[in-house]
Amino acid sequence: RPRVLSGIQPTADSFHFGNYLGALRQWVALQEEHEPFFFVADLHAITVEQDPKVLRERTLRAAAQLLAMGVDPDRAAVFVQSHVPEHAQLSWVLQCLTGFGEARRMTQFKDKSAKGGEGAASVGLFTYPVLQAADILLYRPHFVPVGEDQRQHLELTRDLAGRFNHRYKKTFRLPEPYILEATAKIGDLQDPTSKMSKSASSPAGIVEMLDEPRVSAKKIRSAVTDSGSEVRFDAAEKPGVSNLLTIYAALTGAPVADLEEQYAGHGYGDLKRDLAEVVVEFVTPFRDRTLALMEDRSHLDAVLAAGAVRAREVASRTLGDVYDRVGFTRPA
Numbered sequence: 001r002p003r004v005l006s007g008i009q010p011t012a013d014s015f016h017f018g019n020y021l022g023a024l025r026q027w028v029a030l031q032e033e034h035e036p037f038f039f040v041a042d043l044h045a046i047t048v049e050q051d052p053k054v055l056r057e058r059t060l061r062a063a064a065q066l067l068a069m070g071v072d073p074d075r076a077a078v079f080v081q082s083h084v085p086e087h088a089q090l091s092w093v094l095q096c097l098t099g100f101g102e103a104r105r106m107t108q109f110k111d112k113s114a115k116g117g118e119g120a121a122s123v124g125l126f127t128y129p130v131l132q133a134a135d136i137l138l139y140r141p142h143f144v145p146v147g148e149d150q151r152q153h154l155e156l157t158r159d160l161a162g163r164f165n166h167r168y169k170k171t172f173r174l175p176e177p178y179i180l181e182a183t184a185k186i187g188d189l190q191d192p193t194s195k196m197s198k199s200a201s202s203p204a205g206i207v208e209m210l211d212e213p214r215v216s217a218k219k220i221r222s223a224v225t226d227s228g229s230e231v232r233f234d235a236a237e238k239p240g241v242s243n244l245l246t247i248y249a250a251l252t253g254a255p256v257a258d259l260e261e262q263y264a265g266h267g268y269g270d271l272k273r274d275l276a277e278v279v280v281e282f283v284t285p286f287r288d289r290t291l292a293l294m295e296d297r298s299h300l301d302a303v304l305a306a307g308a309v310r311a312r313e314v315a316s317r318t319l320g321d322v323y324d325r326v327g328f329t330r331p332a
Ligand code: TYM
Pocket: 005, 006, 007, 008, 009, 010, 017, 018, 019, 020, 021, 022, 023, 024, 041, 044, 131, 132, 135, 136, 144, 145, 146, 147, 148, 149, 150, 183, 184, 185, 186, 187, 195, 196, 197
Protein backbone atom coordinates (compact mmCIF):
# COMPACT_ATOMS: atom_id res chain seq x y z
CA ARG A 1 0.00 0.00 0.00
CA PRO A 2 1.25 3.51 -0.80
CA ARG A 3 2.40 5.45 2.22
CA VAL A 4 1.10 8.77 3.48
CA LEU A 5 2.69 11.00 6.06
CA SER A 6 1.74 14.29 7.63
CA GLY A 7 2.23 16.35 10.78
CA ILE A 8 0.63 19.15 12.73
CA GLN A 9 2.06 21.55 15.30
CA PRO A 10 0.75 21.57 18.88
CA THR A 11 0.79 25.35 19.10
CA ALA A 12 -2.80 26.03 20.13
CA ASP A 13 -5.28 24.57 22.59
CA SER A 14 -7.39 23.38 19.70
CA PHE A 15 -7.11 22.61 16.02
CA HIS A 16 -9.21 24.92 13.86
CA PHE A 17 -11.40 24.45 10.80
CA GLY A 18 -8.54 25.36 8.46
CA ASN A 19 -6.45 22.50 9.85
CA TYR A 20 -9.35 20.11 9.75
CA LEU A 21 -10.79 20.87 6.32
CA GLY A 22 -7.46 21.70 4.70
CA ALA A 23 -5.55 18.67 5.92
CA LEU A 24 -6.75 16.47 8.78
CA ARG A 25 -9.89 15.26 7.05
CA GLN A 26 -7.72 13.96 4.23
CA TRP A 27 -5.55 12.14 6.78
CA VAL A 28 -8.60 10.23 7.92
CA ALA A 29 -9.81 9.54 4.38
CA LEU A 30 -6.41 8.37 3.16
CA GLN A 31 -5.77 5.96 6.02
CA GLU A 32 -8.17 3.44 4.47
CA GLU A 33 -6.14 2.66 1.37
CA HIS A 34 -2.69 3.75 2.49
CA GLU A 35 -0.09 3.02 5.11
CA PRO A 36 -0.27 6.14 7.28
CA PHE A 37 2.24 7.91 9.53
CA PHE A 38 0.81 10.90 11.41
CA PHE A 39 2.61 12.91 14.04
CA VAL A 40 2.45 15.87 16.38
CA ALA A 41 5.29 18.23 15.47
CA ASP A 42 6.58 19.31 18.86
CA LEU A 43 10.11 19.93 17.55
CA HIS A 44 8.63 22.43 15.12
CA ALA A 45 6.65 24.09 17.90
CA ILE A 46 9.75 25.27 19.77
CA THR A 47 10.97 27.34 16.81
CA VAL A 48 9.08 30.05 18.67
CA GLU A 49 9.05 30.31 22.46
CA GLN A 50 6.75 27.85 24.26
CA ASP A 51 5.86 27.45 27.89
CA PRO A 52 7.00 23.87 28.70
CA LYS A 53 3.90 23.01 30.67
CA VAL A 54 1.59 24.31 27.99
CA LEU A 55 3.51 22.55 25.22
CA ARG A 56 3.22 19.21 27.01
CA GLU A 57 -0.52 19.67 27.51
CA ARG A 58 -1.09 20.74 23.91
CA THR A 59 0.88 17.82 22.55
CA LEU A 60 -1.44 15.39 24.32
CA ARG A 61 -4.50 17.36 23.28
CA ALA A 62 -3.31 17.28 19.70
CA ALA A 63 -3.00 13.51 19.84
CA ALA A 64 -6.45 13.22 21.46
CA GLN A 65 -7.95 15.37 18.72
CA LEU A 66 -6.42 13.23 15.99
CA LEU A 67 -8.00 10.13 17.48
CA ALA A 68 -11.31 11.93 18.07
CA MET A 69 -11.56 12.93 14.44
CA GLY A 70 -11.12 9.37 13.29
CA VAL A 71 -7.41 8.67 12.90
CA ASP A 72 -7.32 4.96 13.67
CA PRO A 73 -4.25 3.85 15.63
CA ASP A 74 -4.71 0.31 14.37
CA ARG A 75 -4.08 1.53 10.84
CA ALA A 76 -1.90 4.56 11.42
CA ALA A 77 1.32 5.05 13.34
CA VAL A 78 0.34 8.05 15.50
CA PHE A 79 3.33 9.51 17.29
CA VAL A 80 5.07 12.54 18.72
CA GLN A 81 7.95 13.88 16.66
CA SER A 82 10.42 14.16 19.56
CA HIS A 83 9.87 10.47 20.40
CA VAL A 84 11.59 9.58 17.14
CA PRO A 85 15.12 11.04 17.33
CA GLU A 86 15.80 10.24 13.66
CA HIS A 87 13.87 13.39 12.66
CA ALA A 88 16.45 15.68 14.25
CA GLN A 89 19.30 13.46 13.04
CA LEU A 90 18.28 13.45 9.39
CA SER A 91 17.53 17.15 9.60
CA TRP A 92 21.22 17.85 10.29
CA VAL A 93 22.34 15.95 7.21
CA LEU A 94 19.79 17.76 5.05
CA GLN A 95 20.78 21.15 6.49
CA CYS A 96 24.25 20.47 5.11
CA LEU A 97 22.71 20.02 1.65
CA THR A 98 20.54 23.16 1.81
CA GLY A 99 21.75 26.43 0.40
CA PHE A 100 21.52 29.47 2.65
CA GLY A 101 19.71 31.41 -0.06
CA GLU A 102 17.40 28.47 -0.67
CA ALA A 103 16.32 28.51 2.99
CA ARG A 104 15.98 32.27 2.92
CA ARG A 105 13.44 32.09 0.10
CA MET A 106 10.92 30.20 2.23
CA THR A 107 8.00 32.56 2.62
CA GLN A 108 6.83 31.28 6.01
CA PHE A 109 10.13 32.35 7.54
CA LYS A 110 9.71 35.75 5.99
CA ASP A 111 6.15 36.03 7.32
CA LYS A 112 6.87 34.74 10.79
CA SER A 113 10.07 36.71 11.29
CA ALA A 114 8.54 39.88 9.88
CA LYS A 115 7.04 40.95 13.20
CA GLY A 116 10.12 41.05 15.44
CA GLY A 117 12.59 41.46 12.58
CA GLU A 118 14.95 38.78 11.36
CA GLY A 119 17.30 39.36 14.29
CA ALA A 120 14.62 38.29 16.76
CA ALA A 121 13.86 35.03 14.92
CA SER A 122 15.62 31.83 15.95
CA VAL A 123 17.92 29.84 13.69
CA GLY A 124 15.46 26.99 14.27
CA LEU A 125 12.72 29.01 12.62
CA PHE A 126 15.07 29.57 9.69
CA THR A 127 15.83 25.85 9.26
CA TYR A 128 12.27 24.78 10.06
CA PRO A 129 11.48 23.67 6.47
CA VAL A 130 14.56 21.43 6.44
CA LEU A 131 13.34 19.65 9.56
CA GLN A 132 10.04 19.24 7.77
CA ALA A 133 11.84 17.71 4.79
CA ALA A 134 13.49 15.25 7.18
CA ASP A 135 10.10 14.41 8.74
CA ILE A 136 8.81 13.47 5.35
CA LEU A 137 11.76 11.79 3.68
CA LEU A 138 12.44 9.42 6.58
CA TYR A 139 9.24 7.54 5.75
CA ARG A 140 9.58 7.55 1.96
CA PRO A 141 5.88 8.44 1.59
CA HIS A 142 4.05 8.69 -1.71
CA PHE A 143 1.68 11.45 -0.55
CA VAL A 144 1.71 14.25 2.02
CA PRO A 145 -1.79 15.61 2.75
CA VAL A 146 -1.50 19.32 3.66
CA GLY A 147 -3.05 22.73 3.00
CA GLU A 148 -1.84 25.16 0.37
CA ASP A 149 0.46 26.99 2.79
CA GLN A 150 2.74 23.94 2.92
CA ARG A 151 3.25 23.62 -0.83
CA GLN A 152 6.56 25.48 -0.83
CA HIS A 153 7.91 23.24 1.92
CA LEU A 154 6.99 20.19 -0.16
CA GLU A 155 8.89 21.65 -3.11
CA LEU A 156 11.98 22.10 -0.96
CA THR A 157 11.55 18.53 0.28
CA ARG A 158 11.51 17.21 -3.28
CA ASP A 159 14.54 19.32 -4.21
CA LEU A 160 16.53 18.01 -1.25
CA ALA A 161 15.50 14.42 -1.95
CA GLY A 162 16.59 14.75 -5.56
CA ARG A 163 19.87 16.37 -4.55
CA PHE A 164 20.71 13.63 -2.06
CA ASN A 165 19.76 10.87 -4.51
CA HIS A 166 21.92 12.47 -7.19
CA ARG A 167 24.95 13.18 -5.01
CA TYR A 168 25.03 9.79 -3.25
CA LYS A 169 22.69 7.08 -4.36
CA LYS A 170 18.95 6.78 -4.81
CA THR A 171 17.69 6.78 -1.22
CA PHE A 172 14.55 8.91 -1.03
CA ARG A 173 11.23 8.83 -2.80
CA LEU A 174 10.12 12.21 -4.17
CA PRO A 175 6.82 12.75 -2.32
CA GLU A 176 3.74 14.32 -3.88
CA PRO A 177 1.80 16.99 -2.01
CA TYR A 178 -1.83 15.93 -1.60
CA ILE A 179 -3.75 19.21 -1.59
CA LEU A 180 -7.50 19.32 -2.28
CA GLU A 181 -8.20 22.46 -4.22
CA ALA A 182 -11.64 23.18 -2.74
CA THR A 183 -10.41 23.32 0.86
CA ALA A 184 -6.71 24.12 0.38
CA LYS A 185 -7.07 27.54 1.94
CA ILE A 186 -9.92 28.09 4.38
CA GLY A 187 -10.37 31.81 5.01
CA ASP A 188 -10.48 33.79 8.24
CA LEU A 189 -14.18 34.45 9.00
CA GLN A 190 -13.47 38.13 9.63
CA ASP A 191 -10.97 38.59 6.81
CA PRO A 192 -11.82 35.90 4.26
CA THR A 193 -9.08 36.68 1.76
CA SER A 194 -6.51 35.73 4.44
CA LYS A 195 -6.16 32.15 5.59
CA MET A 196 -7.61 31.08 8.92
CA SER A 197 -4.48 30.93 11.08
CA LYS A 198 -3.74 30.31 14.73
CA SER A 199 -0.99 32.92 14.71
CA ALA A 200 -2.53 35.61 12.52
CA SER A 201 -6.33 35.46 12.85
CA SER A 202 -8.37 37.25 15.51
CA PRO A 203 -10.37 34.91 17.80
CA ALA A 204 -13.56 35.84 15.93
CA GLY A 205 -11.95 34.81 12.66
CA ILE A 206 -11.13 31.24 13.72
CA VAL A 207 -13.51 28.39 14.38
CA GLU A 208 -11.78 26.15 16.86
CA MET A 209 -12.72 22.51 16.91
CA LEU A 210 -12.80 22.50 20.72
CA ASP A 211 -14.63 25.79 21.25
CA GLU A 212 -17.91 25.55 23.10
CA PRO A 213 -20.30 24.71 20.24
CA ARG A 214 -22.42 27.80 20.90
CA VAL A 215 -19.30 29.97 20.58
CA SER A 216 -18.56 28.42 17.18
CA ALA A 217 -22.17 28.99 16.12
CA LYS A 218 -21.92 32.63 17.06
CA LYS A 219 -18.68 33.06 15.13
CA ILE A 220 -20.32 31.63 12.01
CA ARG A 221 -23.35 33.89 12.40
CA SER A 222 -21.02 36.89 12.82
CA ALA A 223 -18.83 36.04 9.82
CA VAL A 224 -18.12 38.88 7.44
CA THR A 225 -20.16 38.58 4.26
CA ASP A 226 -20.03 40.64 1.14
CA SER A 227 -21.96 43.40 -0.57
CA GLY A 228 -24.99 42.24 -2.52
CA SER A 229 -27.37 39.62 -1.20
CA GLU A 230 -27.19 36.65 -3.53
CA VAL A 231 -25.74 33.41 -2.15
CA ARG A 232 -23.32 32.52 -4.91
CA PHE A 233 -19.78 31.09 -5.01
CA ASP A 234 -17.41 33.71 -6.39
CA ALA A 235 -14.05 33.77 -4.66
CA ALA A 236 -13.03 37.12 -6.18
CA GLU A 237 -16.26 39.08 -5.75
CA LYS A 238 -17.72 37.30 -2.74
CA PRO A 239 -14.86 35.89 -0.65
CA GLY A 240 -16.87 35.80 2.59
CA VAL A 241 -19.88 33.95 1.19
CA SER A 242 -17.64 31.67 -0.85
CA ASN A 243 -15.67 30.71 2.25
CA LEU A 244 -18.88 29.85 4.10
CA LEU A 245 -20.10 27.80 1.14
CA THR A 246 -16.80 25.95 1.08
CA ILE A 247 -17.08 25.07 4.76
CA TYR A 248 -20.74 24.12 4.36
CA ALA A 249 -20.06 21.88 1.37
CA ALA A 250 -17.11 20.22 3.05
CA LEU A 251 -19.00 19.44 6.25
CA THR A 252 -22.18 18.16 4.61
CA GLY A 253 -20.84 16.66 1.39
CA ALA A 254 -23.37 18.73 -0.59
CA PRO A 255 -21.90 20.17 -3.82
CA VAL A 256 -21.57 23.97 -3.79
CA ALA A 257 -23.88 24.18 -6.82
CA ASP A 258 -26.65 22.44 -4.85
CA LEU A 259 -26.21 24.86 -1.98
CA GLU A 260 -26.45 27.82 -4.35
CA GLU A 261 -29.71 26.41 -5.63
CA GLN A 262 -30.99 25.71 -2.14
CA TYR A 263 -30.32 29.33 -1.10
CA ALA A 264 -31.64 30.98 -4.26
CA GLY A 265 -33.94 33.74 -3.06
CA HIS A 266 -32.61 33.52 0.51
CA GLY A 267 -30.23 35.97 2.15
CA TYR A 268 -26.86 35.59 3.80
CA GLY A 269 -28.55 35.39 7.20
CA ASP A 270 -30.27 32.10 6.31
CA LEU A 271 -27.05 30.62 5.04
CA LYS A 272 -25.18 31.57 8.20
CA ARG A 273 -27.92 30.37 10.50
CA ASP A 274 -28.06 26.96 8.83
CA LEU A 275 -24.29 26.61 8.65
CA ALA A 276 -24.07 27.48 12.35
CA GLU A 277 -26.32 24.48 13.03
CA VAL A 278 -24.27 22.22 10.81
CA VAL A 279 -21.14 23.30 12.67
CA VAL A 280 -22.69 22.67 16.09
CA GLU A 281 -23.73 19.18 15.02
CA PHE A 282 -20.25 18.51 13.79
CA VAL A 283 -18.18 19.89 16.68
CA THR A 284 -20.29 18.66 19.58
CA PRO A 285 -19.47 14.93 19.31
CA PHE A 286 -15.90 15.73 18.30
CA ARG A 287 -15.43 17.81 21.42
CA ASP A 288 -16.99 15.15 23.64
CA ARG A 289 -14.74 12.45 22.21
CA THR A 290 -11.63 14.59 22.63
CA LEU A 291 -12.42 15.43 26.24
CA ALA A 292 -13.08 11.76 26.99
CA LEU A 293 -9.77 10.76 25.42
CA MET A 294 -8.00 13.40 27.51
CA GLU A 295 -9.35 11.71 30.62
CA ASP A 296 -7.69 8.43 29.72
CA ARG A 297 -4.05 9.38 29.82
CA SER A 298 -2.75 5.81 29.92
CA HIS A 299 -4.60 4.94 26.70
CA LEU A 300 -3.15 8.00 24.94
CA ASP A 301 0.33 7.18 26.20
CA ALA A 302 -0.01 3.61 24.95
CA VAL A 303 -1.15 4.72 21.49
CA LEU A 304 1.75 7.17 21.20
CA ALA A 305 4.28 4.64 22.47
CA ALA A 306 3.15 2.04 19.93
CA GLY A 307 3.15 4.69 17.19
CA ALA A 308 6.71 5.70 18.01
CA VAL A 309 7.86 2.08 17.83
CA ARG A 310 6.34 1.64 14.37
CA ALA A 311 7.71 4.96 13.20
CA ARG A 312 11.20 4.22 14.46
CA GLU A 313 11.32 0.91 12.61
CA VAL A 314 10.99 2.77 9.33
CA ALA A 315 12.87 5.92 10.29
CA SER A 316 15.93 4.14 11.66
CA ARG A 317 16.28 2.08 8.51
CA THR A 318 16.25 5.20 6.33
CA LEU A 319 18.65 7.03 8.60
CA GLY A 320 21.00 4.03 8.56
CA ASP A 321 21.07 4.16 4.75
CA VAL A 322 21.73 7.89 4.84
CA TYR A 323 24.57 7.62 7.36
CA ASP A 324 26.24 4.90 5.29
CA ARG A 325 25.93 6.85 2.08
CA VAL A 326 27.37 10.08 3.43
CA GLY A 327 30.37 8.15 4.75
CA PHE A 328 29.81 7.99 8.50
CA THR A 329 31.47 5.10 10.31
CA ARG A 330 29.44 2.85 12.57
CA PRO A 331 30.44 2.42 16.20
CA ALA A 332 32.34 -0.85 16.48
P1 TYM B 1 0.29 23.53 10.82
O1 TYM B 1 0.42 22.89 12.16
O2 TYM B 1 0.39 25.01 10.74
O3 TYM B 1 -1.08 23.11 10.14
C1 TYM B 1 -1.51 21.77 10.05
C2 TYM B 1 -2.18 21.54 8.69
O4 TYM B 1 -3.29 22.42 8.52
C3 TYM B 1 -3.19 23.08 7.26
N1 TYM B 1 -3.83 24.39 7.38
C4 TYM B 1 -4.76 24.87 6.53
N2 TYM B 1 -5.34 24.33 5.43
C5 TYM B 1 -6.29 25.06 4.80
N3 TYM B 1 -6.69 26.28 5.23
C6 TYM B 1 -6.12 26.88 6.31
N4 TYM B 1 -6.54 28.08 6.71
C7 TYM B 1 -5.12 26.15 7.02
N5 TYM B 1 -4.37 26.42 8.12
C8 TYM B 1 -3.58 25.34 8.32
C9 TYM B 1 -1.70 23.16 6.99
O5 TYM B 1 -1.44 23.33 5.63
C10 TYM B 1 -1.22 21.83 7.53
O6 TYM B 1 -1.36 20.82 6.56
N6 TYM B 1 4.84 22.72 8.94
C11 TYM B 1 3.54 22.10 9.22
C12 TYM B 1 3.63 20.91 10.15
C13 TYM B 1 4.57 19.85 9.69
C14 TYM B 1 4.38 18.95 8.60
C15 TYM B 1 5.55 18.13 8.57
C16 TYM B 1 3.37 18.75 7.66
C17 TYM B 1 5.77 19.55 10.25
N7 TYM B 1 6.37 18.53 9.58
C18 TYM B 1 5.71 17.13 7.61
C19 TYM B 1 3.53 17.75 6.70
C20 TYM B 1 4.68 16.95 6.68
C21 TYM B 1 2.66 23.14 9.87
O7 TYM B 1 3.13 24.07 10.47
O8 TYM B 1 1.33 22.86 9.82
